[in-house]
Amino acid sequence: MCARDGLVPALQAIVGPEALLAEEAAAPYAIEGVAPKAVVFPEEEAQVAEVLRVADAHGASVFPRGGGSHMDLGYPPVQVDVVLCLERLSRHLAYVPADLTTTVQAGMRLADLQQRLRQEGQFLALDPPARELTTLGGMVAANLSGPRRLLYGTARDMVLGTAVITVEGKRAKAGGRVVKNVTGYDLNKLYIGSLGTLAVIVELTFKLYPLPPGEHTVGIAVAHHKDLLPILQALRQTPLRLNSLELLNGAAIDFLAARSGVPAPQTPYLVLARVEGTPAVTRQQQEKIATALRRLPLHRSCQLLTWEPAQQGRLWQEIEEFPSSVYAQAPQSAVCKVSVLMSALPALFATLQEAEGHAGQGWPALAHAGSGIAYVSLTAPPLADPVAELVQQLHAFDRQVTALGGYRVLLHAPVAVKQRCQVWGPPRDDFPLMQALKAAFDPRRRLNPGRFIGGL
Amino acid sequence: MDKARLVSELAAIVPAPIVTAPEELLVYECDGNTLDKAQPDVVVFPTTSEQVAAIVRLANQYQVPFVARGAGTGLSGGALALHGGIIIEMCRMNKIWEVDYVNQRAVVGPGLVNLHLSLAVADAGYFYAPDPSSQGSCTIGGNVAENSGGPHTLKYGVTTNHVLGLEVVLPNGDLVHFGGATLDTPGYDLTGLFVGSEGTFGIATKVTVQLLRKPEAVKTILAAFATVADASNAVSGIIGAGLIPGALEMMDHLTIQAVEAFTGAGLPLDAGAVLLIELDGIAEGMEEDAARVVAICQQHGCRQVRVAKDEAERALLWKGRKQAFGAMGRLSPNYYTHDGVIPRTRLPEALERIQAIGKKYGLRIANVFHAGDGNLHPLVLYDERNPEEVTRVMQAGEEILRTCVELGGALTGEHGIGMEKRDCMPWLFTEDDLEIMHRVRQVFNPHQLCNPGKVSTPARQVPLWRGDP
């Protein structure tokens, strides 16, 4: 008799029959094609703790799930026993607008929170993909971000407090509800981006910002890759309230234009700069940008573009979604997140240009340029064996990224591709500490086992 | 293990001097918080990461506790050798290894003085944002350990928001690298975890930071109010209106007296409180924002507004704020600095209760603090020659911190727990919360030799180390 026998009834005793799915009903919650034995929907923290304890006792693996938008992140699981859905833990626990902070349960959706905050003229300054679906806990566990990170940062700059449930069912909090706090170790940082491998996040407190009075986007069509760095640098050095600075290649421009219905120029590269302020202030910044660019000695002249406000909105929505949507439209592809220095982006984009020649089709690439974060979609040429081809391309791509001093994470790819490469890149000299932390939190490897860096 | 042998083995690792004479060790028996004292056995001054690693390995070999020390300006007893042993003084590792303006990065030694980094990059138009008031002497390594803040962290964030990577000698002597110059390094965010670990997770030997472009325009406003309550309400009003100034600092009546005597900046001596408000950013819209700030202050009873005309006047106003602690010497031989935090909407209530606590214990309390962040600094004035008064100071301090916790705040906003507030941790954290923190500490520092006795009571008590003389 296997230790996992009796797992489903034991879980049912905790959450009740209406909050548990098993057998066929659990199939839609498969992770990378592996169906779970049970899916549970606890409504209370105490149930989360109980589920974890019972799963641990049964030797069952547990996969926390928020909105389900990024469940493919990481190595494909070998066996999935319990999918722990946090979506019913969705209460908005505290919000004092004048404090610019708010506390939520982890299963609350980002979109629902933003809607509430908007009523007070505030927002959580994170704009990740899957904005409608993602829960705050999932967003933090996966450390998702978007273009506004240039000005506002990422989850590590906004999470003030965290409460987690550990695999033995302990509730532990870190940080607090105030904007500045060094009371105790900053375990918030440990949980952010830990992909649910250490503990299950159940509560979060965020720092908020006032909504900017307005935004305006300037597009710059660039013909020569040698002009990219001077332009990016000029935009970063010009005094602007710049919240996003994006770089797109031709294939990404076509892709986004088609999805958003916003007309885009035929150009090898497009730089997008989004500034904040009242209409008068954004207009003045737009002029500053034009003046700064006019002064640059460029190889080829660049062309300035603007769009109607509604078009700008659609364009940015598609930019935010890019890492997810570009995969959805080409399942035989490998979407990578690359981190390099801003100065290495032109070289990165140039290598993509060359690679396109080999593969015979465009590889869409979009970078949050000011932050040095690029999303690149590698695709296999038609008729080739896609898995073998993608694996080979990834290896070649990795060599280029490494030569540029950067890191590559494989966000989305077919299971067979992920099984044949290092999803999080090679572990580094800090890996033994990561292993020791994993062992300290989850010694029996129940939580998302094998999915994170180095197979943690 | 005798001390002479330890010293001679250390001498084979680090260049001279090695401090062992009791009278010279006096300098190292406390930090900026002079109420707590503990003497190390020996102080060394390494110049390279490899030397730090070798010292740490030696300490492990002989089971001697060790503590890194920067400038010793800490205010929570963090750099004290509570269990004796070796102080590893990092001040010689103060090199700026690399500055990359295009990508706005710098790699520096941990012993570099905070202000020296901003000065080094100023001509190129950049600065390093975290600016503790002690920035003229405190080190980047100390800032990393304490996750230090400063007046401008309201807008720019604290140290952790600006540190991207670290080279660290772990408590077992291994040299490892966390994060780096690029963002979102795959794996757990060990950089973020290390920042604020108060010297208990190892010793930082190199720090990669981000640099910011200096703001195009700055406007510094001094607003005077009849009462602390009015000034507090103005703070809430400014934040509530969606304005985030670069800095939003408050000084109360008592502080104004001390600072004015010290700087002669022309602060209104009859005011109950002043706000030092600094707007910075792009020039466009700055006048409008300043007008809004002034209007909000006036709505809350502001009696007098002064806008700095030029850089000299701005510097003068800031000098008073940044040296306010030092200026307390004019009012009292000693002062005890607290660092509690509260949600900013609770400011009026908190300050009122602090005044009442002062009255109750017959102590004068001056307030000079980061109002925009809700980070209080009540300075309790006393004379250390009066032991009975010292007892009252401790009691009043405890009550102040309990008030902060009651109001939904925390024990410390930027000075750290150290040994000073270690025993208060259970006010805020449950046994389970603390057990998880211990677990993480145990991963980094399994033998508790690295800065023992700080932050929280260690799982294993390290015996006081005293080498045979």
Ligand SMILES: Cc1cc2nc3c(=O)[nH]c(=O)nc-3n(C[C@H](O)[C@H](O)[C@H](O)COP(=O)(O)OP(=O)(O)OC[C@H]3O[C@@H](n4cnc5c(N)ncnc54)[C@H](O)[C@@H]3O)c2cc1C
């Ligand atoms: C007048 C005055 C004003 C102040 N104003 C502010 C302020 O505005 N904001 C603020 O946040 N703080 C302030 N402080 C507190 C203090 O300056 C900071 O905590 C500062 O970061 C300490 O730096 P230090 O180099 O003096 O560190 P130290 O006091 O020497 O050490 C502090 C801690 O850091 C550890 N440490 C030192 N170097 C390293 C290293 N390389 N690796 C690992 N650990 C290390 C030590 O072990 C110790 O635990 C003020 C202090 C004074 C005296």
